[in-house]
Amino acid sequence: MSQPKYKTVLVDKENGITWVTFNRPEKRNAFNPTMVYELEEIFLDLETDDETRVIVVTGAGNSWSAGMDLKEYFREGDANPRTRFRSYTSMERWAGELLSMSRKPSIAMVNGYVFGGAFIPVCNADFAIAAEDAVFGLSEVNWGVIPGGAVAKVLVDTINIRDAMYYATTGETFDGKKAAEIKLVNFAVPRDRLRAETIALANKLMEKNPTVLAYTKQAVKAVRQMSYNEALEYLMAKGTALRFADRNQTRDEGIKKFIDKKEFKPGYTAIKGKDAD
Numbered sequence: 001m002s003q004p005k006y007k008t009v010l011v012d013k014e015n016g017i018t019w020v021t022f023n024r025p026e027k028r029n030a031f032n033p034t035m036v037y038e039l040e041e042i043f044l045d046l047e048t049d050d051e052t053r054v055i056v057v058t059g060a061g062n063s064w065s066a067g068m069d070l071k072e073y074f075r076e077g078d079a080n081p082r083t084r085f086r087s088y089t090s091m092e093r094w095a096g097e098l099l100s101m102s103r104k105p106s107i108a109m110v111n112g113y114v115f116g117g118a119f120i121p122v123c124n125a126d127f128a129i130a131a132e133d134a135v136f137g138l139s140e141v142n143w144g145v146i147p148g149g150a151v152a153k154v155l156v157d158t159i160n161i162r163d164a165m166y167y168a169t170t171g172e173t174f175d176g177k178k179a180a181e182i183k184l185v186n187f188a189v190p191r192d193r194l195r196a197e198t199i200a201l202a203n204k205l206m207e208k209n210p211t212v213l214a215y216t217k218q219a220v221k222a223v224r225q226m227s228y229n230e231a232l233e234y235l236m237a238k239g240t241a242l243r244f245a246d247r248n249q250t251r252d253e254g255i256k257k258f259i260d261k262k263e264f265k266p267g268y269t270a271i272k273g274k275d276a277d
C-alpha cells in the first residue's frame with residue numbers, strides 16, 4: 001500500500017515489485033528539490049529491502065516527468081546555492097548512482113511526457129518500456145541550456161550519436177514508438193498494455209536467482225567504460241566474487257543438474273517451450 005511518508009512520491013509494494021511513482025501530476029511530475037531528496041531516501045531504503053525484488057519507476061497522471069522543475073530547481077536554485085548544491089547532488093545520487101548500480105533490477109515504465117532531466121532515470125534504469133503515445137523531448141536547447149547534469153552522457157551511452165545529436169540540437173519531440181526504434185527504450189506497447197507488459201518483464205526477472213541477476217546487471221553496465229583487457233580482469237574477479245556471494249550456489253547446482261542428473265537444459269527449453277521434456 002502507499003506510504004504517505006513522502007510528499008511527492010508514492011511507494012507501493014506488491015508481489016515482489018516496488019512501484020515508485022513520481023507524484024506531482026499537477027506539475028507534470030517535474031523534479032523539484034523535495035522530490036529528489038525523497039527519491040534519494042527511497043532508493044537508499046529499497047537497496048536493502050527484502051520485499052523489493054524489482055523496482056518500477058513511473059509517473060502519476062499523464063506525465064512520466066517533465067524534467068527539472070524550472071521554477072524551484074532552476075530559478076530558485078540559482079538564488080540559493082545551498083539548495084542548488086543539495087538538489088543537484090540528490091538528483092545525481094538517486095538517478096545516477098543508486099538507480100543505475102542498484103542490486104535490484106529496475107524498469108522505467110514510461111506512461112507520458114519525458115523531458116530534459118527525466119532522460120537520466122529513463123537511461124539509467126536497466127529497462128524501459130514506453131506507451132506508444134508517450135512523448136519524449138530533449139528540450140534543453142529551447143531553454144538556452146545544454147543537456148547537462150549527465151543528460152548528454154547517459155544519452156550517448158544509451159542511443160547512437162546520430163539520434164542523440166539530432167534530438168539534442170533540434171529539441172524535436174518523438175513518441176514511444178520512435179523511442180523503441182532508436183533503442184532509448186526496450187519496446188513500446190499500446191497504453192492499455194503498459195502495466196501488464198511491465199509486470200510480465202518483472203516476473204521474468206524474478207524467476208532468476210537475485211544474486212546472479214544483480215552481478216550480471218552490474219557487470220554489463222560496468223564493462224562499458226573499460227578497455228578490453230580491463231573488462232577481462234574485472235569479469236574474472238566479478239565472476240569469482242559471485243561464486244562466494246551466491247549462497248544458493250546456482251552455478252554448481254545448474255551444472256550438477258545438467259551433467260549428472262540430466263534434468264536441466266535451459267537452451268533446449270528456450271527453443272522447445274517450457275513443457276519440453
Ligand code: ACO
Binds near residue numbers: 139143
Ligand atoms: N518545471 C516546472 N513546472 C512545470 C514543468 C517544469 N519542467 N513542466 C510543467 N510544469 C507546470 C506548469 O508550469 C504548470 O503549472 P501551473 O499549473 O502552476 O501553471 C503545470 O505544470 C501544468 O503544465 P502545463 O504546461 O499546463 O501542462 P500541459 O499538459 O499542457 O503540458 C508539458 C505538459 C508538455 C510537459 C509542458 O508543461 C511542458 O512543455 N513543460 C516543460 C517541459 C520541459 O521542457 N522540461 C525540461 C526542462 S529543462 C531540464 O529538465 C534540464
